[in-house]
């Protein structure tokens with residue numbers, strides 16, 4: 001029987017408002033990250049919509065979450081581990097669902113870079129900057145929500161159904177290493193704080 005590696009995740013984010021500790025496997029952990037990311041997207045859009053000032057540090061905190069948790073950790077686990085194993089076991093890389101997901105990750109990185117430019121701007125924001133930030137925040141949410149839906153409904157079930165046991169064991173082993181890093185926990189706490197502050 002397949003040995004199922006599990007990840008001790010202190011903080012999982014449920015669809016309700018409660019956080020609780022539980023044991024999750026790699027796919028469940030990716031799924032829990034999706035739930036948190038969705039809430040942070042809501043928080044970002046709320047903040048950007050109501051923002052009348054020049055809060056570059058707060059945008060910097062959103063950018064840090066999007067860049068380091070969403071991109072460097074979550075998308076990297078997908079690209080470097082889950083999708084990589086799927087391709088190694090016969091899924092096409094350059095067409096079909098994995099190619100679409102990789103393209104959307106790339107588009108997301110460009111939108112995060114747009115937001116990062118405003119967070120790091122030396123001069124205060126005016127109405128033009130605020131309007132552009134609102135548009136970029138909405139564009140990022142509009143990109144990522146259906147992306148997450150497709151992974152939840154298609155990609156992850158496909159991996160679970162078709163990856164052989166040794167492929168899934170490899171995914172579990174490698175994701176567990178990433179999931180155990182203190183930086184990941186710190187970034188999840190940052191996401192929670194942004195959701196608590198702005199609603200999500």
Ligand SMILES: [Fe+2]
Nearest residue numbers: 075078101151
């Ligand atoms: Fe993804």
Ligand SMILES: [Fe+2]
Nearest residue numbers: 074078148151
């Ligand atoms: Fe994802």
